[in-house]
Amino acid sequence: MFVFTKMTQIPVKINNKNPRLASYILSQYGGPDGELGASLRYLSQRFAQTEKSGIALLTDIGTEELGHLEMIGSIVTQLTKGEGAKSFDRYGVGDYYIDHANAVYPASASGVPFSAAYMQSKADPIADIMEDMAAEQKARATYDNILRMCDDPDVTNVIRYLREREVVHFQRFGELLDILQSKIK
């Protein structure tokens, strides 16, 4: 089960408004390499794991990704808080405003709604962990793309932190893969 903690993993405090930047960052909420897909992937795959270290790592990283989902939602909300239709339009994201206004909706930066087709759950520990390592790299690459678009230090600090966590997760999944492969031999 899960216990909610009333805080984000690191403080999120964004002072400037920017609906366009919000629409880019939303991709890490419900996009193809975002935090929702990550948490759902790991929390689903863990049911078929038999090694304790695999069950634990997928549960713990999947839980951390849920916390990251919340941080992304908080960034998107703070970047658009109080902004109206005209502001969204000026920033070039009037289409998002028409469908969702100031809400947080799980979709990619290009507007495609979240899909479970972004992930697999295969009951094959090697196949699953290989996918997870690739997923961490793709999430890291998406954060790199966001950093190229972003010059607001309040946002950059949080995005850099989230990017760093993907690198750590990749490392841990790699160690798990070694453990699983040594059991096969």
Place this chain on the structure above:
Amino acid sequence: MASNMNMSVQQLMRRVSEALFYVTDLNLYLDTHPDDTKALRMFAEASANAKACVEAFESRYYPLYATSADCSDSWEWLVGTWPSQKMQ
């Protein structure tokens, strides 16, 4: 921890998040290195420190866990900055 009483809500929250982050990071490491005695010792220390930081924050500001909410006259769980809000 004596200086806690002079810390602002933001300062104390930063201390809580640093303490809990250290616990999370060691937790993941131990999942794949369950016999690393040095990391085990570090985790025990980190987890005791995080518990103390959370208690200091909750007693001075507001509950971070529903189980810590004061129920004597109203539902204290509603108090404080939620992750969807900006801390003032």
